[in-house]
Amino acid sequence: MLRKAFAIAAALGLAAAAQASLAATTQATPKDVHWSFEGPFGRFDQEQLQRGYKVYHDVCSSCHAMHLMSYRNLGQVGGPFYDPKYPNPNDNPYVKAIVQDYKVADIDSDTGDVIHRPATTADAFVSPFANDAAARASNGGSLPPDLSLIIKAREDGARYVYSILTGYQPAPAGLTVPANRYYDPYMPGDMTSFWHGAGPAPTGGFIAMPLQLTPNRVTFDDHVMATPDQEAKDVVAFLAWASEPHQSERKQLGFAVMIYLVIFTGLLYASYRRIWRKVAH
Amino acid sequence: MSGHSTYEPKTGIERWLDTRLPIIRFGVDLGDFPTPKNLNYWWTFGAILGVCLVTQIVTGIILAMHYVPNATLAFDSVEHIMRDVNYGWLIRYIHANGAAMMFLAVYIHMFRGLYYGSYKAPREVLWLLGMVIYLLMVITAFMGYVLPWGQMSFWAATVITNILGSLPVVGPPITTWLWGGFAVDDPTLNRFFSLHYLLPFVIAGVVVLHIWALHVPGNNNPTGVNVKSEADTVPFHPYYTIKDAFGAGVFLILFAAFVFYNPDGMGHADNYVPANPLVTPAHIVPEWYLLPYYAMLRAVPNKLLGVLTMFGAIGVLFVLPWLDRSKVRSMRYRPTARIFLALFLLTCLVLGWCGAHEPDAAVIPGVGPGFVLVDYGINTDVWLSRLGTLLYFAYLIPVQLFLPLFETPLPVPESISTPVLSHPASVPAGATSAPEKKG
Ligand code: HEM
Numbered sequence: 248m249l250r251k252a253f254a255i256a257a258a259l260g261l262a263a264a265a266q267a268s269l270a271a272t273t274q275a276t277p278k279d280v281h282w283s284f285e286g287p288f289g290r291f292d293q294e295q296l297q298r299g300y301k302v303y304h305d306v307c308s309s310c311h312a313m314h315l316m317s318y319r320n321l322g323q324v325g326g327p328f329y330d331p332k333y334p335n336p337n338d339n340p341y342v343k344a345i346v347q348d349y350k351v352a353d354i355d356s357d358t359g360d361v362i363h364r365p366a367t368t369a370d371a372f373v374s375p376f377a378n379d380a381a382a383r384a385s386n387g388g389s390l391p392p393d394l395s396l397i398i399k400a401r402e403d404g405a406r407y408v409y410s411i412l413t414g415y416q417p418a419p420a421g422l423t424v425p426a427n428r429y430y431d432p433y434m435p436g437d438m439t440s441f442w443h444g445a446g447p448a449p450t451g452g453f454i455a456m457p458l459q460l461t462p463n464r465v466t467f468d469d470h471v472m473a474t475p476d477q478e479a480k481d482v483v484a485f486l487a488w489a490s491e492p493h494q495s496e497r498k499q500l501g502f503a504v505m506i507y508l509v510i511f512t513g514l515l516y517a518s519y520r521r522i523w524r525k526v527a528h
Numbered sequence: 529m530s531g532h533s534t535y536e537p538k539t540g541i542e543r544w545l546d547t548r549l550p551i552i553r554f555g556v557d558l559g560d561f562p563t564p565k566n567l568n569y570w571w572t573f574g575a576i577l578g579v580c581l582v583t584q585i586v587t588g589i590i591l592a593m594h595y596v597p598n599a600t601l602a603f604d605s606v607e608h609i610m611r612d613v614n615y616g617w618l619i620r621y622i623h624a625n626g627a628a629m630m631f632l633a634v635y636i637h638m639f640r641g642l643y644y645g646s647y648k649a650p651r652e653v654l655w656l657l658g659m660v661i662y663l664l665m666v667i668t669a670f671m672g673y674v675l676p677w678g679q680m681s682f683w684a685a686t687v688i689t690n691i692l693g694s695l696p697v698v699g700p701p702i703t704t705w706l707w708g709g710f711a712v713d714d715p716t717l718n719r720f721f722s723l724h725y726l727l728p729f730v731i732a733g734v735v736v737l738h739i740w741a742l743h744v745p746g747n748n749n750p751t752g753v754n755v756k757s758e759a760d761t762v763p764f765h766p767y768y769t770i771k772d773a774f775g776a777g778v779f780l781i782l783f784a785a786f787v788f789y790n791p792d793g794m795g796h797a798d799n800y801v802p803a804n805p806l807v808t809p810a811h812i813v814p815e816w817y818l819l820p821y822y823a824m825l826r827a828v829p830n831k832l833l834g835v836l837t838m839f840g841a842i843g844v845l846f847v848l849p850w851l852d853r854s855k856v857r858s859m860r861y862r863p864t865a866r867i868f869l870a871l872f873l874l875t876c877l878v879l880g881w882c883g884a885h886e887p888d889a890a891v892i893p894g895v896g897p898g899f900v901l902v903d904y905g906i907n908t909d910v911w912l913s914r915l916g917t918l919l920y921f922a923y924l925i926p927v928q929l930f931l932p933l934f935e936t937p938l939p940v941p942e943s944i945s946t947p948v949l950s951h952p953a954s955v956p957a958g959a960t961s962a963p964e965k966k967g
Pocket of ligand 1 (some may be wrong): 647
């Protein structure tokens with residue numbers, strides 16, 4: 248029903264009007280994946296979030312920061328390690344255990360020296376690099392973007408990131424691939440100047456990130472098979488949650504609000520009919 | 529404001545207050561205001577706009593408690609609202625979608641005015657004040673969009689301030705003054721925040737004048753015929769308070785559907801990427817409610833003329849009451865004008881579509897740009913924008929001036945109550961002398 252309402256709104260040219268077309272840049276349409284967190288009643292699967300966090304932690308976090316996330320977020324309502332026994336996420340044993348692996352740069356308040364103290368649950372995720380220049384220096388000049396908002400920062404973000412991660416392909420013959428770059432049809436790009444083959448240039452672009460997700464790249468604690476596809480789906484679910492940690496709460500509250508508004512508006516309509524019943528109009 | 533007053537102070541203290549500050553009388557008179565009894569649901573959008581304005585102000589004040597107007601901190605402070613502030617996500621989504629919903633409401637409100645001729649004498653000042661409100665809304669929304677300091681915020685600010693810079697003589701100083709420096713940067717963000725906080729209160733002030741100007745001539749109505757007797761009216765309260773409340777309820781359902789189920793649907797993904805002056809986004813587009821103007825701007829090959837066209841598109845609406853030569857207010861009785869208005873609405877929607885696409889994008893997909901006329905193929909967005917711009921002004925100037933010379937309006941009822949008793953569609957034209965009964 249809601250979908251229909253949206254379709255109507257789109258037809259009116261409201262929601263869809265901002266959709267832009269692409270000029271010389273091309274990009275393959277993201278793969279059609281379905282997510283548990285989609286739609287008005289979508290929810291995150293907590294086990295998937297835990298596996299996704301593990302992929303982020305074991306693989307992505309060596310290059311990508313998530314500076315908008317704090318360790319305590321992992322234990323908050325809706326998070327991967329939420330446990331109703333610990334309403335305060337700072338008491339959550341998983342979160343406390345995760346934090347033990349990290350040190351945070353700080354100033355010693357007695358001496359003023361730069362020190363590294365143990366991280367607390369309130370600290371933001373420790374970034375892999377001290378600054379952007381250091382991140383570029385280690386990645387052949389390219390900056391691995393912060394992943395805190397990545398799913399919202401791309402059009403159709405969940406499908407897009409999933410497709411990027413699983414979409415690496417050997418470059419077709421006739422395509423000159425620059426050093427430290429990889430061909431991925433799902434990455435937006437303009438290949439015309441790199442193309443020497445027959446016909447139109449291939450769709451997609453180059454990405455500076457090497458292929459990350461290989462079979463058994465991580466070992467999942469729940470014995471789910473760590474195929475590249477599974478790893479990609481799980482990490483995307485985690486990133487989707489991190490992009491908007493309150494989204495399940497938003498949909499739940501929305502349901503109550505919609506019911507309330509429909510009843511309330513119905514009552515207003517009944518009052519309206521009653522008040523106007525003696526007036527010819 | 530409404531002339532006679534029915535208020536009689538009953539208690540001593542009310543009498544005392546009434547001779548010093550007749551504020552209770554004022555409220556009672558507002559409630560008693562005689563309002564035509566045939567207003568349809570298009571008339572509920574004024575009240576809906578009031579609800580929107582209050583919603584924007586209340587949510588905005590709360591957002592400002594957590595937002596930091598600083599180029600290095602603004603983006604993260606918005607995310608702090610989304611993540612850490614209790615129900616911050618809700619407040620921000622209401623504010624962001626509320627702006628778009630308010631534009632939806634204002635466009636309906638304005639088209640209502642166009643259709644029923646509500647801008648014509650004696651309501652010209654009411655219309656002018658409405659246009660002032662609309663102009664202030666555009667400025668406020670633009671400045672608000674800059675505040676999260678994402679890529680679209682930054683680049684929209686850059687494009688628009690540069691556009692203003694193309695105005696002769698005043699342009700460059702205005703741009704520098706808006707920037708507070710030599711490019712869009714921290715000082716720009718700070719003054720935009722300050723003005724974004726200020727302008728809604730200015731709008732609220734103009735709304736008071738707007739309603740004052742409404743209460744002097746009173747409401748227009750779907751027939752466009754003046755109120756002749758008390759039989760044509762009902763007191764505003766409870767008749768229209770309840771009707772407006774119902775209209776607002778329906779509107780809020782649509783609003784909530786966006787807030788809770790598609791809160792970023794009207795936004796752009798790039799605005800979740802922090803502003804970066806070194807990286808230009810592939811497509812810089814304004815929010816949907818400003819797309820038609822953006823299309824007109826790009827339709828004109830000369831930058832200055834483009835800017836003048838864009839401002840002219842708003843400016844010409846200000847003088848509409850003096851361009852329209854027709855004596856008949858409501859388009860219910862102007863079948864030809866009705867067709868032109870429908871085409872005008874279509875033109876605005878097509879211009880919006882054009883604004884969302886690149887100038888060289890194909891209009892009919894798959895057939896190529898076609899024969900090149902001057903600079904672009906005829907099957908391109910830019911040529912459709914040019915056609916749209918032409919039709920936009922054609923409707924607002926020549927059609928308003930000359931259509932009344934050629935059209936034959938249908939007979940107009942003598943009073944509101946006449947067609948109220950027998951709907952015009954079901955009555956042979958000219959049957960305006962149906963027996964008048966008290967409603
Ligand atoms: C914040 C924005 C606005 C608010 C809160 C507002 C509020 C109202 C209200 C409460 C009414 C009386 C109820 C009704 O007829 O709908 C009204 C009437 C009117 N408004 Fe607005 N308005 C706004 C913007 C505008 C704009 C942008 C225009 C057009 C330029 C406009 C033009 C009119 C006209 C012509 C009427 C008289 C309608 C009639 O009686 O037929 N208003 N407005």
